Amino acid sequence: MLQLEGIGKRFGGLPALDDVSFKVPRGQVTALIGPNGAGKSTLINCVSGILQPTSGQVTFVRQRITGEPAHRIARFGIARTFQNIKLFPRLTVLENVLTGLTCEGGQSMCMAMLRLPYLRHRERRLRLRAMEALDRFHLTDKANWPAEVLAYGDKKRVELARATVGNPQLILLDEPVAGLNAEETAAVAEQLKRLRIGGYTLLLVEHDMELVMDIADQVVVLDSGRCIATGTPDEIRHNPLVLEAYLGRMDATA
């Protein structure tokens, strides 16, 4: 569904990504792992259009999306979450989730100012959908709270609700469990599994090996901007290259 071919990204002369190629199959969970500074977040930003890759191309459902601005890519049906949560603190939790439906809320400013009946009905439907999404993440009772007072774990869940509410074809998750405790991590893992069963395609950047090995169908390992291995969690676990470059080093420091 998503195909990366020879993606390269340089910041000045410094290569952050170098010739990365892999495929994200539809309906599966692909995990992107690698030590700090391997280029995982850069890769996610290149796919979602926040950064433009310096070489290579990204294809999404047979469409070339390299070079498209971020909002166009979002409209193709690619949603994302951010490593350092980007909620809108001034808006309520419900409104935050509703921003995930921006693409469906109508584009025309004039129509919005007139608030014609069809828009009013659409608004009602969108609100219902947003409430459903909140319900999936057990946040209904906090729907009218300002987002900034939420606890960290709740904020992460609101971001997940916002990313999934628009039924995107592909969800990019940048470290969804970073900073969560074991209990919250288990809850998020449960949600991610449920999303997978619901037919969503996920591309997830994560440090938590346990989570990755638990939910991923395919693991892609990056090291210093290069893709060093691709395979099922089992294959990756026993890949000598990975052990040496990544797990080995972790063992040494642990």
Add this chain to the structure above:
Amino acid sequence: MGVKNQNGRLSTVVTTNERKMTSKQKLLYFIYLHRTGLAVTGLSLVLLVYPLFQDNPYNLGLSNLIAIYVIVVLGLNLFIGYAGQISLGHAAFFGLGAYGSAVGTVTLDLPAWPTMLIVALLVALIALLVGVPALRLSGHYLAMATLGCNIVVHTVMLQWDEVTGGPSGFSGVPPLTLGGFAFDDEIRFHYLVWSFALLSLLLCLNLVRSGVGRGLAALAGDETAAAALGVDTRRAKIKVFVLSAAMASLAGSLFAHCYGFVSPDSFGIFTSADMVIMVVIGGMGSVWGSLIGAGFITLLPEWMDIFDSYKDFVHGGILVLVLMFLPQGLITGLLEQIKIKIALRRRKDAAA
């Protein structure tokens, strides 16, 4: 009942007491559901009867001036509070609207209403031409660019004597008429200008409660996140800028027809700063706050003479204090503090 489920806090009430809502609850729910519409209706009624109780032309003149500023501030608040940008040049658009109407109706002898519309469209076009390059900037740089634009327009008004009348101003702008009915005294003008203000208020309220408005709110919150949600950030900023310029131009036309006289003094950079202060007092991103901000700053010199003589000091002081302690603006800032306090208490209760 399905419709009522749209609201989060009340949906729990509705589902547990689905058929047992008392008439009082129903009434409260109706008020809650239609709070915006009811508030606008209430305000319209108050303004409708206001001249019956207040026949002092001076006071009516003040409330008319508030209405004119409300139109500008509503547009500017969309730009500052929703698109998250800054403009220190809206007095330029306000002034272009005023001079456009003055020159159009007196020098060119055109009918007033179409002139108003054409001038607003022309100003929107100018805003587009200014906005496309200027909105690539942000923060201080954008403030400087818009300020510069204001200074250019102000200088042209001062120097282009043959057309604008130069520093002594342009007088003899006729009052607006509607089918032989001239809006030539304060009471008549009250109804005209507040109709425009309420219409703008309603349009802005509609806009911010729509999907487009949420996209704009997202833009003010975080540009990267907004783009990732599908908001075309560059376009949205330009659109709001053009809209706010057109609103300022419309207000300017009303200003010219109301006073019959325009001079460059009314459209300098200090007026622009005052408009920003009005937005800041009312609160960024608060449509209702725009009313309060415009009212407060217009009435401030009336309450105390000292505010009139040292106006710029006082306004500057207010701006600095508000931005230091309540960066979201005075009214919204306070309301938000209260909301957060309530939510935090509820969170504590929930945890206990």
